[in-house]
Each structure stands twice: as structure tokens, then as C-alpha cells.
Amino acid sequence: MKVACVQLDIAFGKPKENFHNVEEKVRQAASLGAKIVVLPEMWNTGYDLTRLDEIADVEGQDTKKLFTELSKELSIYIIGGSVSTKKGNKFYNTMYVTNDYGDIIAEYNKAHLFKLMDEHLYLEEGNEKNLFTVDGTEMSGIICYDLRFPEWTRVHALNGAKVMFIPAQWPDKRIDHWKILLQARAIENQIFIVAVNRVGSDPNNFFNGNSMVIAPWGEILWTGGNEEAVQIVNINLTEVEEVRDRIPVFLDRREVLYN
Numbered sequence: 001m002k003v004a005c006v007q008l009d010i011a012f013g014k015p016k017e018n019f020h021n022v023e024e025k026v027r028q029a030a031s032l033g034a035k036i037v038v039l040p041e042m043w044n045t046g047y048d049l050t051r052l053d054e055i056a057d058v059e060g061q062d063t064k065k066l067f068t069e070l071s072k073e074l075s076i077y078i079i080g081g082s083v084s085t086k087k088g089n090k091f092y093n094t095m096y097v098t099n100d101y102g103d104i105i106a107e108y109n110k111a112h113l114f115k116l117m118d119e120h121l122y123l124e125e126g127n128e129k130n131l132f133t134v135d136g137t138e139m140s141g142i143i144c145y146d147l148r149f150p151e152w153t154r155v156h157a158l159n160g161a162k163v164m165f166i167p168a169q170w171p172d173k174r175i176d177h178w179k180i181l182l183q184a185r186a187i188e189n190q191i192f193i194v195a196v197n198r199v200g201s202d203p204n205n206f207f208n209g210n211s212m213v214i215a216p217w218g219e220i221l222w223t224g225g226n227e228e229a230v231q232i233v234n235i236n237l238t239e240v241e242e243v244r245d246r247i248p249v250f251l252d253r254r255e256v257l258y259n
């Protein structure tokens, strides 16, 4: 299955520019043969949180329109990273997922808000898991800081996810944590991890990419550099069962000990 990681720079607080860039890159990914296209976190506005009332996507309308149209036209799944949304009078960090017919098959609000970037002051946290099916295979998506909570990844794996997508705006100063945690989550859950970080900078942080695709045995299939990139990576889904046969972690769990 061909997955495209779209590692983007993001224009701070400028949704129009970002929509333009995203459309161009998604088209490029499709032309390279991608079946699934993955975007980074909060790509519409960046972390321009004080202006959300002006710039967040109201009810996700603009994002949903772009994704449904592109997915249908190009016959691709879009794992839409995330966008800042306004739903009712509240703001969220929201992932939309569309299938290759242009239907929205998932909508997820980031569950763990990141205090170091003031998310808790402006955004509401989500309370639902995020599971969806791509060509018959169960997959899932969490967002950035969610990665630091192994129980959150585990609960998705226990619910059948064989691939986990993780869009992010993870700053360069903690990029070692990003790489190690991604690899650990792949190995401990015996799943594919497809993690897409942004590049560039905003008024508070520098982002050096290092998007990653990791196989269930822990092999790193691709690591991005620190510039924009549209990278196709082929993942072989049968590896999940092969790895689980080799070391049957899920059969050996002792649920009774964990509460």
C-alpha cells in the first residue's frame, strides 16, 4: 500500500496560503501513485491561537470540502493531519479522514492538549477514539502530544488498528523524544506508524521535520529531512501478522495485572 507523507511548511495564521499549498502537494502525492496521503498537524493556521476566532475553520467546512473533492477526483484516502476548527462556540484541533470515494470516514479531536504550546487555554479536548477502515484494514490516527500516552496508542491497537497515523508540529528541541517514542510505539504495539511533522518555524518554535514511517518490527522505512517533501513509502500490511506470530505480545498480555 503506497502511503505519501506530505511534510509541509505552514504559513502562520494564513489559511488561504496553506490551503493552496496543501492542494498542490496532495495532487503531487496522487500523481506519484499514493493510495493514502498524510498531512501534518494544524496545517491551516499553525499555532496562531489568539486569532482562532478569525481564522479557524468553522465546522470544518473548508477542509471537508477540499478533502472530499480531492479524494473523489484522485481516488485517494486523505488522512488530513489536523486543522483548527470552530464547532459551535468552541475550538478544536481536528483530524478529518476521507476515503477514495470522497466520503468523510473519521473526525477526531486531539485528546491530550499540550500546555507548553498553550493549547489548553484555547482548545477543547476530544473524548473519542479514532478508528477507521482503509480497504478493509483497521487503522487509526492520533495527534502529536497524544504520542506521549502509550495507553492511548494501545487502546487503538487493542481495537484492531494495524496502522497508526500521527500528524504533528513537534519542535526540533525535543525531536529525539519524537523519534524514540515513535519507534517504541511501533514495536510495542506491532503496528505501522506513519508520522508526519511540519518544517519551518513560527514565532515560538523551529520545526525540523523528521517525519517517519516505521514497520511493526521497528525498522525505520523512511525519515524526512528538514525541508518540505512529498515522499511515497510502500507498506506491506501482512508484516503485522508476521511480527505478531514471531512474538505474540497480544496473546501474552495479562489484563488482570493492568488495572
Ligand SMILES: O=C(O)CCC(=O)C(=O)O
Binding pocket: 114, 117, 143, 144, 145, 146, 148, 169, 170, 171, 174, 177
Ligand atoms: O510533546 C511534545 O514534546 C510536543 C507536542 C506538541 O508539540 C504538540 O502536541 O503540539
